[in-house]
Amino acid sequence: MNPTVLRHYATDVIDAIWHVIGAVNIRAKILGIVLGLVTLMGIVVTIEVRLLLEHTLTNQAYERSTAIARDVAARATDLVLMRDYYGLFRLLRDTQVNNPDLRYAFVMDSEGTIIAHTFGAGFPPNLRDANTVTANEHHRSVLLTTDEGEIWDTAVPIFDGRAGIARVGLSLVTREQTVAAMTGQLLLTTMMVAAVGITAAALLTWILTRPILQLVELTQAVARGDFNRRASRWANDELGALIEAFNAMSEALAQAAQERTEREQMQTQFVAQVIAAQEEERKRIARELHDSTGQALTSLLIGLRSLAERHHSPDINRQINDLRGIVGQVLKDLHGLARQLRPSVLDDLGLAAALQRYIAECRARSGLIIDLTLPGLADSRLDPVLETALYRIVQEALTNVIRHANATTASVVIERQSDQVRAIIEDDGCGFDPNRVSGDGHLGLQGIRERAALLNGRLIIESTPGHGTTLYIELPLPVAKEEVDEHHSVGR
Incomplete structure (x- = not known):
């Protein structure tokens, strides 16, 4: 095709697309941009998180498989040397019970003979040669693909290989389930964010007009406590009615703020008067106790002392001294009660x-x-x-x-x-x-x-x-x- 013709064709296509886009109203444009960005971002984030999570869970399964295999090898050493095959079987079974995602575990002696395993229906024929480890190696792990999914097969030498090899197979089904659940959650989150974005974009188109922006500005002024500003009504449509309602609300808020301030002042004055009256009554009672009752008790003490000086009978003097002690204690308690009712140090x-x-x-x-x-x-x-x-x-x-x-x-x-x-x-x-x-x-x-x-x-x-x-x-x-x-x- 002639390059000039091709160039003109491309230009016509671009012009046609731009004409279609230009004919769409601004609300649809904003909604389309928001939806496209949110969808693109959600897909990218979902793919990245899925790959990262899959890699992380695979490494975690590898480390768990290695740790379980080394634990089995360490605990099986004495059992293999003593030829305690029943104890060895119990060890493998308990290991599998404590690790639900452990697909299998078995032990081979130094001759390569399977001496214990967890397969109830018989040992798979090709599994023994799927992985091996030398005496000089710490361990060896192989990722096996089976009809049940991927499995980390880890082999660890027992007693430096002289007692045999311990092998375990850790299933990665949990990884697949976790990745699938996370992927579904991310997709659901993407849809929710898209819905929120579309709603926000729809609201955004409404606040692009002059009356709404003016109302937003006045609303912020009201939030700061400025109730004196008013919006001017520029049309007789719904927005005009909204502006009138807003102005009425501003006037009502201004009046309510003034009434609330006056009410708070009155409440403060009332509380002050109530507390002052209570404390004044406490002062009065404290003065009465100190001046009247206290003086009466003091006079009683003086009278008892005078009575004791006039009588020389030991029994009478002992009774008088007892009474003086009681009156003194009552006077002391009375002074303490007066101080509790209204301590003068609080005022001073x-x-x-x-x-x-x-x-x-x-x-x-x-x-x-x-x-x-x-x-x-x-x-x-x-x-x-x-x-x-x-x-x-x-x-x-x-x-x-x-x-x-x-x-x-x-x-x-x-x-x-x-x-x-x-x-x-x-x-x-x-x-x-x-x-x-x-x-x-x-x-x-x-x-x-x-x-x-x-x-x-x-x-x-x-x-x-x-x-x-x-x-x-x-x-x-x-x-x-x-x-x-x-x-x-x-x-x-």
């Missing part, structure tokens, strides 16, 4: 000092070994409401440990982070099942959970019967007033 020196003093008292009172770690709190103060809540949480948790856990050691860690305070309280006591926490038996835990919830925090309990308990309490730091005002200005 802060959470770190209050916890250090409280834990020292717990150590002295209970004999429990308690470690206290306060990273980030030694030289700084927290919000008073937060300090009070953390103090009460630690107080309640350690009270539970002392009363119920039968523990010998405990630890308290309170760490101040960038946006929250995290408390970890751990003991080595008897533990319990957190899924069976009941209202009556675990009032302390309920109190801790309620305090954390009031401050928008959370309590996580990790415990196992017999292995101790760990409490994780996370409380968010209060938002500064400047940040709240700035958030209000953005929402408006």
